[in-house]
Every structure is written in structure tokens, then in C-alpha cells.
Amino acid sequence: MPFKDVKVTAPKSLFDKLWESHVVWQEPSQPALIYIDLHLVHEVTSPQAFEGLRLAGRKVRRTDCTFGTVDHNVPTTREHRFNILDPIAAQQINTLRKNCADFGVTLADVGSAEQGIVHVIGPELGLTLPGKTIVCGDSHTSTHGAFGALAIGIGTSEVEHVLATQTLQQKRPKSMLVRVNGALPAGVTAKDLALGIIHQIGTDGGTGHCIEYSGEAVRGLSMEGRMTLCNLAIESGARGGMVAPDETTFAYIKGRKYAPQGEAWDKAVAYWKTLPSEEGAEFDRVVDFDATKLEPWVTWGTSPGMSVPVTGRVPKLEDARDEVEKAAFIRAYEYMGLTPGAALNTVMVDRVFVGSCTNGRIEDMRAAAKVIKGHKVNAKVRMLVVPGSEWVKQQAEKEGLDRIFTAAGAEWREPGCSMCLGMNPDIIASGERCASTSNRNFEGRQGRGGRTHLVSPEMAAAAAVTGHFTDVRQWDYKE
Amino acid sequence: MQPMRIHRGQAIPLGQANIDTDQIIPKQFLKRIERTGYGPFLFNDWRYASDGQPKPEFVINREPYKHGTILIAGKNFGCGSSREHAAWALTNFGILVVIAPSFADIFHSNAANNGLLTVALPEEKVTELLAKAESREKYELTIDVEKLTVSDAEGWSANFPLDSFRQHCLLNGLDQISLTLQRAAAIQAFEDRPKPY
Numbered sequence: 001m002p003f004k005d006v007k008v009t010a011p012k013s014l015f016d017k018l019w020e021s022h023v024v025w026q027e028p029s030q031p032a033l034i035y036i037d038l039h040l041v042h043e044v045t046s047p048q049a050f051e052g053l054r055l056a057g058r059k060v061r062r063t064d065c066t067f068g069t070v071d072h073n074v075p076t077t078r079e080h081r082f083n084i085l086d087p088i089a090a091q092q093i094n095t096l097r098k099n100c101a102d103f104g105v106t107l108a109d110v111g112s113a114e115q116g117i118v119h120v121i122g123p124e125l126g127l128t129l130p131g132k133t134i135v136c137g138d139s140h141t142s143t144h145g146a147f148g149a150l151a152i153g154i155g156t157s158e159v160e161h162v163l164a165t166q167t168l169q170q171k172r173p174k175s176m177l178v179r180v181n182g183a184l185p186a187g188v189t190a191k192d193l194a195l196g197i198i199h200q201i202g203t204d205g206g207t208g209h210c211i212e213y214s215g216e217a218v219r220g221l222s223m224e225g226r227m228t229l230c231n232l233a234i235e236s237g238a239r240g241g242m243v244a245p246d247e248t249t250f251a252y253i254k255g256r257k258y259a260p261q262g263e264a265w266d267k268a269v270a271y272w273k274t275l276p277s278e279e280g281a282e283f284d285r286v287v288d289f290d291a292t293k294l295e296p297w298v299t300w301g302t303s304p305g306m307s308v309p310v311t312g313r314v315p316k317l318e319d320a321r322d323e324v325e326k327a328a329f330i331r332a333y334e335y336m337g338l339t340p341g342a343a344l345n346t347v348m349v350d351r352v353f354v355g356s357c358t359n360g361r362i363e364d365m366r367a368a369a370k371v372i373k374g375h376k377v378n379a380k381v382r383m384l385v386v387p388g389s390e391w392v393k394q395q396a397e398k399e400g401l402d403r404i405f406t407a408a409g410a411e412w413r414e415p416g417c418s419m420c421l422g423m424n425p426d427i428i429a430s431g432e433r434c435a436s437t438s439n440r441n442f443e444g445r446q447g448r449g450g451r452t453h454l455v456s457p458e459m460a461a462a463a464a465v466t467g468h469f470t471d472v473r474q475w476d477y478k479e
Numbered sequence: 480m481q482p483m484r485i486h487r488g489q490a491i492p493l494g495q496a497n498i499d500t501d502q503i504i505p506k507q508f509l510k511r512i513e514r515t516g517y518g519p520f521l522f523n524d525w526r527y528a529s530d531g532q533p534k535p536e537f538v539i540n541r542e543p544y545k546h547g548t549i550l551i552a553g554k555n556f557g558c559g560s561s562r563e564h565a566a567w568a569l570t571n572f573g574i575l576v577v578i579a580p581s582f583a584d585i586f587h588s589n590a591a592n593n594g595l596l597t598v599a600l601p602e603e604k605v606t607e608l609l610a611k612a613e614s615r616e617k618y619e620l621t622i623d624v625e626k627l628t629v630s631d632a633e634g635w636s637a638n639f640p641l642d643s644f645r646q647h648c649l650l651n652g653l654d655q656i657s658l659t660l661q662r663a664a665a666i667q668a669f670e671d672r673p674k675p676y
């Protein structure tokens with residue numbers, strides 16, 4: 001019987017492996033109970049969850065798998081960091097402090113060397129690792145998928161559920177492969193790639209799916225770039241985004257504070273190498289994307305899918321795909337104060353924001369600094385540069401990036417979510433136009449009536465200098 | 480979550496259709512850090528005048544309704560935003576049951592996660608209950624979660640549907656976390672398995 005011991009198993013995808021290795025319990029036709037390896041907590045979505053535990057007399061099941069930080073509400077000016085003026089923000093932050101102390105959860109508080117935006121510090125500290133399931137009460141948790149982890153954003157009741165049980169009840173998402181063909185042209189970044197993909201598949205193109213990004217251009221990205229790409233998976237409606245781990249991933253992780261060390265490191269790498277999707281693995285949906293024609297992108301409207309190349313124009317009404325899109329265009333022209341057909345590189349900006357969990361990492365700081373070095377921020381523009389974490393800030397200052405920004409006339413701030421959403425004092429005024437490296441250009445996201453255009457750090461820096469959107473591929477770099 | 484087998488309480492008639500979550504708990508209360516304490520803000524904009532004084536005519540400001548535990552409302556109750564605060568506001572006020580011809584999806588599951596029973600009855604039955612609750616000085620209903628009936632002391636009675644899973648949760652006071660904790664052994668076994676590194 002020569003075939004008796006031959007196990008015929010279908011080739012598996014990265015997603016299949018992550019999902020299947022974390023199912024704790026599965027009843028037919030009910031959501032699965034999956035185990036959570038890492039739970040990141042911040043001040044905005046956790047207070048009611050901790051209170052729920054208290055009311056029910058429950059504990060945090062795995063304090064060693066739970067890690068807290070403060071980011072959304074933290075002021076980014078030094079004088080207000082320990083003296084928060086908004087009483088509600090102060091209360092949320094103090095509540096997280098008390099909750100972490102009461103329940104024994106490690107907290108990277110304001111002033112600590114580990115504080116920062118939750119999606120920036122996880123990878124930086126070596127908490128985010130390949131093969132893990134990672135959750136956080138925040139939609140951009142998808143960022144951590146860049147390491148080959150299954151990372152999903154959850155709501156407050158689910159935060160409580162994970163705190164109490166270290167598991168989550170979840171319906172198995174569908175899988176989707178986005179194959180990025182060809183390499184990125186010079187001057188085109190991960191942010192442009194992410195915006196280009198959202199433009200192609202739509203802001204609901206990934207709904208119900210977990211996306212894996214593959215192909216030459218993705219392999220060629222640094223970890224920072226992969227994080228930017230996965231961060232924006234959620235803006236295409238996906239549950240999560242991921243990139244298979246490889247040597248780039250291992251090199252990034254090695255030596256980080258909570259990463260495996262010594263013998264465990266070798267074992268971990270051996271295991272991580274088994275994770276990538278196998279040849280012939282099936283996906284519920286496969287999308288091809290051509291990277292070779294990509295240009296630097298700019299969003300013109302009020303959803304991350306409303307975007308054009310910087311050399312392009314604000315679309316006309318007849319460019320709308322259907323009636324629904326037509327209605328959205330009309331509303332967006334009005335809100336954004338733009339004329340159909342206007343050339344993007346003539347649109348003037350008032351504010352520039354470099355930061356957030358999308359583009360607040362050290363590479364982003366370097367990229368923006370490189371563009372702005374030797375130039376001056378336009379007299380009509382106010383530019384804010386906010387490192388994503390305390391570590392990014394320290395590192396950037398070591399490299400002298402802060403002085404490049406301040407010499408050009410930009411403001412260099414303390415780490416936090418800042419102008420990504422208007423929950424702290426960093427907001428734009430009604431009618432002001434902002435070139436922003438963040439992830440959402442929804443109405444009012446950066447302040448009531450504010451107009452947000454999403455761009456890469458390079459494009460943001462270029463706009464800060466010229467005062468309007470500018471093709472950074474033609475930039476006059478001053479070394 | 481408290482188990483619910485038989486519940487008896489004063490009915491509160493609030494017959495509008497499409498009572499949305501913005502009405503149940505307006506957005507200014509979402510910045511709070513608690514899951515409790517929303518009771519005073521339930522139906523805030525209907526309940527208080529702009530100077531903060533209670534409006535005497537609003538139903539839950541009046542006797543005997545202010546002690547009510549069973550809300551009777553119009554169809555599509557709980558539509559609008561997904562805020563879980565709507566369920567918290569109702570239960571914090573002391574309401575344990577909402578009777579209506581239909582409920583919005585997300586509200587329905589938020590209610591389930593918070594031990595609030597949603598009873599869907601045909602429109603004409605709800606109309607009868609509203610009329611009775613409005614015209615009697617005191618009007619109590621009895622909800623039997625085992626038999627799935629609503630009845631009053633005058634012999635009025637109706638059956639309501641409830642899936643067996645939710646019935647089981649209510650009868651045993653199980654929320655999603657308690658249910659998962661019934662799998663504690665499986666979770667423990669998962670944690671004890673050998674790790675790859």
C-alpha cells in the first residue's frame with residue numbers, strides 16, 4: 001500500500017495557517033473562538049471594558065499578553081503633556097493609568113521611552129511578531145499584519161471579552177490576494193501603492209476579507225513601507241491586511257526588546273519561515289495590481305478612494321462610475337472647495353501634517369526631512385511634524401532630523417496621534433486645506449470643516465515648501 | 480448578567496416608530512468612561528428642557544412610569560448608530576425588557592450582549608398594550624422567558640419568538656464572556672500546548 005501514509009493536504013495560505021492554528025473551539029455554523037496572542041490597549045476604547053470586568057468581578061486573563069499606551073488624546077506640545085487642558089482627555093488618560101495599575105497591565109505612559117501610537121510601538125518593541133493573532137480596540141490594527149500576523153481591530157465589548165478570556169468570537173473572514181506586479185517606479189512610495197490599490201478595488205473592495213499583499217513591489221518594501229500598506233488595508237474595507245514574513249521581517253525584529261532571543265530566536269525564525277502561503281494556495285478572491293505605472297497619489301475628495309495621481313485633475317462628474325458616486329462627487333467638490341477638472345498641482349495648502357500610525361515612523365521622518373532639507377516651509381503654510389513614538393522622536397533627534405524641520409520653519413512635536421483625528425488640540429480650522437500623511441480624509445476628521453488630502457511624507461514635505469501639491473519626482477534635493 | 484426567568488414590572492408606553500439611538504442617548508454622553516451611570520441621560524433631549532429641567536409630560540418623568548422596567552415602543556426600535564451606550568442607558572435606567580413590533584439589527588445584538596430582552600410582538604398586539612399602559616393607573620406585565628409569553632393580570636396574553644440560544648443565555652444569566660468561559664478548559668488546553676519557540 002504505497003500511498004497509505006501519504007497525507008494529501010491542500011496548499012495553505014498564510015491566512016489559513018494563522019487562522020487554523022488559533023482556533024480554540026468551533027461549533028458548526030457558529031463563530032469560531034480564536035486565541036489572541038497580543039492585545040494592545042489605549043485610552044479611548046478601553047475604559048468601559050475595564051469597568052465591565054470590575055462589575056463582573058473578573059480579571060485580565062493574560063496580563064503578559066496585554067500592553068497599554070496612551071496616544072489618541074495626548075497633547076503633542078511639551079508644556080501640555082503633563083498638564084492636559086481638556087478635562088475629558090485627562091480623565092480618559094488617568095482612567096487608563098488606574099485600570100492598568102489595578103489589573104496589572106504594563107503601560108507605556110506619557111514620558112516613558114516606550115510611549116507612542118499603539119501601532120507604532122507594537123512593532124518597535126518586538127511585541128508584534130509573525131504568526132501572532134493581534135487585536136486592539138482600533139481599526140488600524142491591520143498595520144501589524146505587515147509582519148505576517150493576523151491583526152484585527154475590535155470594539156469595546158470585544159476588548160472586554162479579550163481581556164477576560166484572551167479569546168475572541170469571530171466569523172472566519174474570506175481571504176483575498178492582492179498581487180502587485182512589477183516594481184515601484186523611482187519616487188513612488190508604499191503610501192502611493194496603498195492609495196492606488198484602494199482606488200482600484202474601492203473603499204469596500206475588501207469587505208469581509210483578510211488581504212494578503214504579495215509580489216515584487218511588496219517584497220521590495222521595507223518593514224515601515226509594509227506597515228503603511230497594511231495600515232491602509234482597513235480603508236479598503238478589509239478586516240485585515242498582511243505580508244508574508246521574510247528576511248526583511250526577521251532583520252527588523254532581531255534584537256528588539258520583547259523579541260525572542262538566543263535559542264528561542266533560531267526556533268522562532270525556523271517557525272516563521274513555515275508561514276508564507278504555499279504555491280497553489282486558494283484565495284476567495286485574487287486581484288492583480290500593476291505597480292509599474294504608479295505615480296505619487298493625492299486624494300482629492302472625502303474618502304480614501306477618491307484619489308488621483310499628482311499629475312492628474314479633480315475628476316469631472318461624467319467620470320463617476322454610477323449615480324451613487326456622482327452624488328458623492330458633488331458633495332465632495334462642495335466640501336473640499338474644488339472645481340471639477342482642476343489640476344491637482346495647482347491646489348494650494350494651508351497646513352501640512354507628517355505623522356500618524358500610517359506615516360509616523362523613522363523612515364517617514366527621514367523621507368520628509370530629505371525633501372525639506374535646505375528649503376523653507378512656504379510662508380502661507382503651517383507644518384507640523386509629529387513622530388509616531390518616543391523612540392522615533394529620540395532616533396530622529398539623534399540623526400538631526402528635528403533640526404532640519406525646525407530650520408525649515410516646521411514645528412517638531414512630541415509623539416501621539418495628533419492631527420490624524422481631532423481628539424487633541426491639534427486640529428485644522430474650518431475651510432483650511434491640509435496635506436496629511438494620515439489615513440482618513442473623512443469630513444471633519446482633522447477638525448470641523450477641515451479639508452484633508454492624503455499623501456506620502458515626501459509629497460507632504462514638497463507641498464509644505466511650494467505651498468501647493470507638487471510632483472516630488474522632480475524635486476530639487478539639496479544635500 | 481442577571482438570569483431572567485420570570486419578570487414582572489410596570490410598563491412604559493412610548494409608541495413612536497423608529498426611535499433611534501441618538502434619541503435613546505445623545506452623542507454628548509459618549510465621551511464618558513463608564514458603562515454605568517447613563518440612566519439619567521436616557522432619552523435626554525425628550526426628557527429635559529434646554530435649561531435642564533425635567534419635562535413633566537414626558538412619560539418616564541411621571542408616576543408610575545418612572546419606576547417602569549418594561550418599555551413598549553413602535554417599530555424599528557434602536558435604529559441609527561451602533562453605540563452600545565443605547566443598551567447601557569436603558570438597562571442603567573432599570574429597563575429590562577423592550578417590547579416593539581421590530582428592532583434594528585445592531586441594537587438587537589447590543590441588547591443581547593447586555594442582558595436586555597427584546598420582545599417582538601405583532602403590531603396590533605403592541606397597540607393593545609400601549610392603550611392599556613396609557614389608560615391604567617398602574618399596569619404591570621409578566622414576561623415568562625421559559626414559556627416565552629407576555630401576560631397581564633386581566634387575562635391578556637401573547638407568545639413571542641426567541642431563539643433557543645438567547646433564551647438559554649437569559650435563563651442562565653450568561654453573557655458572551657460567561658459563554659466563552661464555559662470553554663475555559665479548551666482555552667487552558669490551548670495555552671498549555673507546546674509552543675513553536
Ligand code: SF4
Nearest residue numbers: 140356357417420421
Ligand atoms: S494615528 Fe490616527 S488612525 Fe492611527 S491610531 Fe491614532 S487616531 Fe487612529
